[in-house]
Amino acid sequence: MRDINQFTITEAVKKSFRTEEGSRFEQLLHGLIDHLHDFTREQQVTHEEWMRVLMFLYDCGQISTPERHEFILLSDVLGWSALVDMINTRGGATEGSNLGPFYLDDAPRKPLGSDISDGRDGVTILVHGKVTDSLHNPLPGAIVDTWQADGSGTYPIQEQAQGQDKMDLRGVFEADASGRYWYTTVLPKPYTVPYDGPVGELLRAGNRHAWRPAHLHYIVRHPGMAAITTEVFFEKMDYLENDAVFGVRKSLVAKVSPAKDVDALGYEVAAKPDAVVEFDFILAPES
Numbered sequence: 001m002r003d004i005n006q007f008t009i010t011e012a013v014k015k016s017f018r019t020e021e022g023s024r025f026e027q028l029l030h031g032l033i034d035h036l037h038d039f040t041r042e043q044q045v046t047h048e049e050w051m052r053v054l055m056f057l058y059d060c061g062q063i064s065t066p067e068r069h070e071f072i073l074l075s076d077v078l079g080w081s082a083l084v085d086m087i088n089t090r091g092g093a094t095e096g097s098n099l100g101p102f103y104l105d106d107a108p109r110k111p112l113g114s115d116i117s118d119g120r121d122g123v124t125i126l127v128h129g130k131v132t133d134s135l136h137n138p139l140p141g142a143i144v145d146t147w148q149a150d151g152s153g154t155y156p157i158q159e160q161a162q163g164q165d166k167m168d169l170r171g172v173f174e175a176d177a178s179g180r181y182w183y184t185t186v187l188p189k190p191y192t193v194p195y196d197g198p199v200g201e202l203l204r205a206g207n208r209h210a211w212r213p214a215h216l217h218y219i220v221r222h223p224g225m226a227a228i229t230t231e232v233f234f235e236k237m238d239y240l241e242n243d244a245v246f247g248v249r250k251s252l253v254a255k256v257s258p259a260k261d262v263d264a265l266g267y268e269v270a271a272k273p274d275a276v277v278e279f280d281f282i283l284a285p286e287s
């Protein structure tokens, strides 16, 4: 008979899995079992606490749909998503940040200089910059895929029932021969992550709010370079210091400048901007 107690159980559980020795799967599984068991012993977890956690996870599953993934939201508010982004940012490249739940992989290609505000009210901003490698060599043809909330903090995809087009406030641009991209849009507003489910309950239990600072989302790609998923924030805006999902990094906060010198930038744009946001993306080689 197995002689098992609260100290020998950890090795017994690890051994019970017949994983390929030295494989990544084995490493991750053993690490998880070690930490979970250590945590349980350290905290002397009670039956009630253990069941509360399992019911919380059950509730996360119950509220999840293909459009609402409560487990990712849980990962976000625990800073786990941000930690994975930080660990996987390549040296010299733009820092990674949340993908969030509103990305669509079939957003329309648009010519440089387009306005992607789709008639939404608010402050019109010219967003521009360069896509380069870490030695500042331009990456012509880089793909800049962007999506964002509107001037009231809503993603059109969240309001399709109210007649909004999920493809609004999105665009896929191809950088020019100098690696430059530019377009106009509306300055987004802060918004809350969904807090009507178990993750909202967790936030309330910890006296936390659900707000995210205003941001623009990006995926930037170029052949031979590692794609980056990131966000650009705006200086002096609310919630930069306490983003509910820990997405803000100092290097991702851009200045919002008055639009007085737009002509000097030499861009052709479809809408007259009130302000200018400049942000350069740096990609690192794939391997």
Ligand code: BEZ
Binding pocket: 073, 076, 098, 099, 100, 101, 102, 193, 194, 212, 245
């Ligand atoms: C977002 O940035 O769109 C987002 C990120 C995490 C949770 C919900 C929304």
Ligand code: FE
Binding pocket: 100, 149, 215, 217
């Ligand atoms: Fe977002």
